[in-house]
Amino acid sequence: MDSTRSTSRPARRHRRQPRTSSARTLAQLLVAVFVLVQLTCSSTTAYPTRRAATPSTTSHLYAPARKSFGPALTHATYRHALPRRPGTANNVATGALEYLTPVSGAPAGEIAAAFVAATVGVPVDEVVVMASHRSEHTGVSHVYLRQVKGGVEVANADANVNIDRLGRVISYGEAFFRGSVPTAPSLVAVAETAAPLQLHQAGNGAQHASSPTAVDSATSAVKIDPVAGYHALLRHLGMHDAVAQTSAAAFRLDPAMSTTTSTKHKLFRGTIARPAHAESDVVVGMTYLQTSSTSAKLVYEYEVELRDNWYHAHVCAATGAVESLVDWVADAASYEVYPIGVNDPDDGDRVRVKRPELVRASPDGWHSDRTTIGNNVIAQENLSGKADALLKEGELSAAYRPRSGHKLHFHYDIDFAKNPKSYLDASITQLFYMNNMLHDLFYAYGFTENAGNFQADNFGRGGVAGDPVVAFAQDGSGYNNANFATPPDGKNGKMRMYVWNTVVPNRDGDLENGIVIHEFGHGVSNRLTGGPHNSGCLAWGESGGMGEGWGDVWATIFRHRSADRARRDYGPWHMGKYANGGTTGIRKYPYSADMDVNPSTYSFLNHQGYWGVHAKGEVWASILLEVYWNLINDLGWTGDWKSAAVDKGNTLFNQLVVDGLTMQPCRPTFLDARSAILQAEAVLTGGRHACAVWRGFAKRGLGVDAQRIAGKNPWDDDTRIDGFSVPDECRS
Template sequence: QENWINAHLDRTQLHVLSLSDWVNDAQYRVSPLGPKDPFVSPRPLIQSPSNSQASPIGWHQPGRDSSARTDTVGNNAFAQEDWDGKADITGWDKGKVRPDPGASLSFDYPLPTTQTDPRNYVDASITNLFYWVNRMHDFFYDYGFTETFGAFQEDNFGKAAKDLGGDAVIAYAQDGGGYDNANFASPPDGQRGVLKVYLFHGGTSGWRDAALEVDIVIHEYTHGLSTRLTGGASNADCLAWGESAGMGEGWSDFIPILLQVTPESTSNQEILMGVWVMGGGGPGDQGGTKPRGIRRYPYSTRLSVNPTTYGNLNDSSWYGEVHAIGEIWCNILWEMAWALMDSGASRSDLYSGPNISSGNTLAMQLVLDGMKLQPCQPTFISARDAIFQAEKILTQGKHACALWTAFSKRGLGPKASSSGLGRVTEDFSLPPDCASHSVRLQKRDETKDNGWGRGWGLGSWRRFWQSRRLGLLG
């Protein structure tokens, strides 16, 4: 909508005291999602991106009763630097640097042609962080992460029964409290989430700012989503350990990789996480001799590229680390998304909102609805069952067999079981009703890794395990 006028009236004198327009036309120069070097790749200037349903007062007013701002503070997010690393849920408003273009709301900050001290481009960094936190707030709102389910907002506009509010995300760029990492603290509804992104060493290429690596920003914000949808927004402990904690990492990878699917994509597409901050980046740089991101394998439906299955949870080197568990779960969801997209469903723009006739938007909706339906402390099996329940509600079981081909291909078939703590039994079978659907299971051959896994040299594996010890990412 073009305008939303807020009027303050004097009922005794019957005249208007003030008028303000809650719809702000703003523009942001940002990095796109994908494995590109933001210093050399085009960074578009996005005009008026806020969603009037999700953000009815725009992105620059922290509540209906607050004054409009011209910096990076609004109803969904407060973004600033934290160079000294001392700020957290408090301290965000204590002398921190924020870009402020004034009434124009033109957050158009260039990056230097060559990388330099990150403080020299902090306005561009914070702008990118602020934009993507707000963009994901609005995106998830369309798919059901609303005020009722604990959306991170200062003002809930009276739309939630408890109407807690007061919990916009506090986002810190170039955080000085660590390096080579990022994290998200997600307390119960009514308390602000805290997102921190640090600088990465970036190999021989100098410091790389994680606030410019969009998949990392989305990964962290998605932790807030999964924590609040699983077990209810008032319970922040449902993804705290074991499989559940690992699945939180998997969902946080799945959202940014699904957002990279285009009409030209095929099920053979391979996607990496965190390519640029690890020293890679640039068009087409998803592999080869460049650094390969922050995960052990690319996400892929090809077993020769990503051989992970449910049974990897029996290996302590996988089960003992939440990010490794997340890689297994994310790749199963990636299989699920492609099963839906390849089953005859069309593909549409995910940012246009849910459309159950499109495979990619249906996959996104099933994942979020599954989070709402699954129990506290979910397992792979209970989360899988919640996705089937969501599909039955949305499409009356139309895509059940397509879903089974994906889950069964990765060992999470109908007879899969778990006795907990890294003791699982795989199942690659299909239910009898789905016998006509083929599951193309390739024999796992660890010697044919396309340069991944065992194809890495010792130095690469050492760097990999060092990143694990750092908790990359939170």
């Protein structure tokens, strides 16, 4: 913890207020929940913290171990309808789709909710649509749902349903809770006779004693209040000094709390006034969290924005055990990615680009001012490392940004013999340009307003506005790093880029466009997987590894030139070469289709050193790039990435990857993501290129006979078995 930051902000004082009826109701509801549900939580942290690997020059070990974890839901299901094999009841390569439901003219949300309710066997009023959007190029609607029990959501009971233009379900994923909890009317009925629980409310600082005669059994289970739960989270994070910065009086109940709205099914909502160690108020709620298909716990839910992390956590309301933790910041300490065209100063020269925006993606252009502020991106320096990008809603910080004249010319010199701070204007301009380019490029493939992209104004096209990417150049909080925080739709994505001191003069990561591509890719994959409301679907395990791998894939393919070849094992296909000042990059193997150069296969995930998400990401990227090269060999390559053309290999590949993200379930495995990409191909081209896709997967062990044998704990002791076979139709 930074002691300077913790002591520099004066403590906030709150006026004591009389206890309100809403506070009494909340206290009674909390008692009632524990009386009826009799939920029990472990007295210690649910899952152990794994130690970080020792840094090495032979692999991706600049990043610390990720802290994200949560219950391993073995009942999670993903079912899809791929094309049927001729003469069989199953499918894999060619033919017409086998639909899961008949044609329907009902709205997609109604179809999805009814389908999930019938499939899982729960009442339809337990199924709430959290978000939905439609991919215009395929006509497929993507609906994201969550389960509520008694009006209160089960935070990790997610489902997604994909529906074609005729209203037929073509695939779904779900991890709904099968157990029983009290209904909302039962809670209210008991609450009316229950005595108040000890709880700090409405900023009044006083404790309200509960009656020992009425609720002895309940209070024996209710050990902590929301602030005590937050203290438990801080201790879990190793932030022991921060506990003293948060008093019980800092908690305030949201006066508009409700358990019946369509978007916030919480037992209550409130805030802990911004502690000195945080960047904003801590948001607090209460929900259920399932630990298996039939076991659930009542938990406090926290959203905690720190300088370098942005946590979404669930803490047991009975014991303070941290049951689930997701960091919305995707750390890429060992990653370096690639540009659209020129990757870095060693790869080519700067050029002056005019009117690069895609009009339908950025109808008002890239600038809303004569500086690096626009609808998609706010780019600025952060030499102090404080990350105070937005002081409050609608108000920008005083961070430095270069200003142009009325012609909006951002032309700045660079002298690489000097410290990176000397060319700060050029760095911020580069960061602003690349983030906008990526916004427009991915818009062409379906990462639009409805799908949860990053924009201040959504132009009435759906989604939640007010969340342009805030990109920090030359962030002063560290070196040799980069990260991207992806909170849910409507909250700013935050990119932090660093100076690299591994070579003298130091090098600026802002000028290595591949790093920017990789980091922006976290925003894309996190918003599209599980829906824009849910940023916790790619937090750990195989799903977390694929989050890193997609970033590497985009970094690699967007710098591809027509003369490049798959077997090239040097130069552009090394990751992290420029910023790190090395000769071979920061990955264990370069990305090459030559198995002698890069031998990675699916079963490498079993190897020592492949527990972390970055190592898993290398394997996933190596597999996907085989699919990429197969499609280019069949269809050729175009330099017009924004065309999203389905008749060129590179653009078709990117469309299938993006569509696969929208179709796969929350927390997918490698096998799930493979199936989602195959289904995306079937929907888009009718299976014409399915064999090329299958051969790419199979080359590196993810063929039809690949297997994953689940382990017994959430720390990934699964066993993967390579499968190199393709469907019979693809063996000719």
